[in-house]
Amino acid sequence: MAEKTKKKEVKKVEKTSAKSTATKSETKKNTMLSDLSSVNKLRLLYELQIIDSSVDNLKIIRGELPLEVQDLEDEIVGFDTRIKNLVQEIKETENTVSHRKGSVETAKSLIKKYEEQQKNVRNNREFDSLSKELEFQGLEIELNEKIIKELGIKVKEKKREIDTTKALLADKKIALEEKKHELSEITSETANDEKELDSRAEEIRNLIEPRLLTAYNKIRHNARNGLAVVTVKRDACGGCFNKIPPQRQLDIKLSKKVIVCEYCGRILVDADFADE
Numbered sequence: 001m002a003e004k005t006k007k008k009e010v011k012k013v014e015k016t017s018a019k020s021t022a023t024k025s026e027t028k029k030n031t032m033l034s035d036l037s038s039v040n041k042l043r044l045l046y047e048l049q050i051i052d053s054s055v056d057n058l059k060i061i062r063g064e065l066p067l068e069v070q071d072l073e074d075e076i077v078g079f080d081t082r083i084k085n086l087v088q089e090i091k092e093t094e095n096t097v098s099h100r101k102g103s104v105e106t107a108k109s110l111i112k113k114y115e116e117q118q119k120n121v122r123n124n125r126e127f128d129s130l131s132k133e134l135e136f137q138g139l140e141i142e143l144n145e146k147i148i149k150e151l152g153i154k155v156k157e158k159k160r161e162i163d164t165t166k167a168l169l170a171d172k173k174i175a176l177e178e179k180k181h182e183l184s185e186i187t188s189e190t191a192n193d194e195k196e197l198d199s200r201a202e203e204i205r206n207l208i209e210p211r212l213l214t215a216y217n218k219i220r221h222n223a224r225n226g227l228a229v230v231t232v233k234r235d236a237c238g239g240c241f242n243k244i245p246p247q248r249q250l251d252i253k254l255s256k257k258v259i260v261c262e263y264c265g266r267i268l269v270d271a272d273f274a275d276e
């Protein structure tokens with residue numbers, strides 16, 4: 001259904017364009033593209049397309065680099081944060097270790113004290129009670145030393161992670177400098193090209209009637225690859241690659257009227273335009 005409507009519209013465009021006597025209001029009513037009927041205008045439109053595509057390409061080349069630079073900067077911030085966190089964690093772990101070492105020392109001095117006391121007990125009950133305390137402090141030392149050992153391993157692991165992260169960070173910083181350099185080179189290289197292309201595009205836009213320009217912009221905006229004007233390639237539309245009947249191809253070759261692809265709506269021009 002939608003396709004039929006499109007075909008009808010295309011026919012309208014052709015009819016209107018062919019009818020040079022059509023009044024302005026009639027033309028307006030029929031189609032936005034009808035005013036374009038001369039070879040020159042089609043050529044201008046095609047040239048505008050080529051320029052716009054070149055500018056698109058420049059933007060694509062440059063467009064990815066700022067993102068890559070941003071990604072690297074984000075990664076560097078991430079690595080920096082990781083290192084800071086690890087340093088903080090090591091500090092906390094070392095605090096715990098020294099606290100545990102203090103507990104060991106306390107237990108050791110308590111053991112000394114209880115052993116002295118045991119020498120002077122008045123009865124078995126006091127002796128047994130001190131024995132229990134001694135046993136408890138002995139276990140306390142054992143437990144703390146086990147924890148100190150485990151924490152020591154953790155600190156070593158964290159220090160290794162810091163080294164690995166620092167190496168990665170250094171690599172990322174080098175990559176960032178390279179990308180930044182690349183970006184500034186491309187920007188300065190393409191800046192002039194883009195300026196020239198922009199001024200030529202502006203000249204052409206001034207030569208094309210506003211309604212046609214609006215149509216061109218609209219088609220270009222809706223097309224995924226930014227192509228509004230395409231040539232016929234191997235009997236097919238250069239935009240959507242659908243086959244074009246021989247009669248239509250002849251009409252396109254004559255360049256007497258605007259012919260749009262009945263499938264994708266792009267403006268079709270003679271393949272020879274591409275060689276000029």
Ligand SMILES: [Zn+2]
Pocket residue numbers: 237238239240241242261262263264265266
């Ligand atoms: Zn097409």
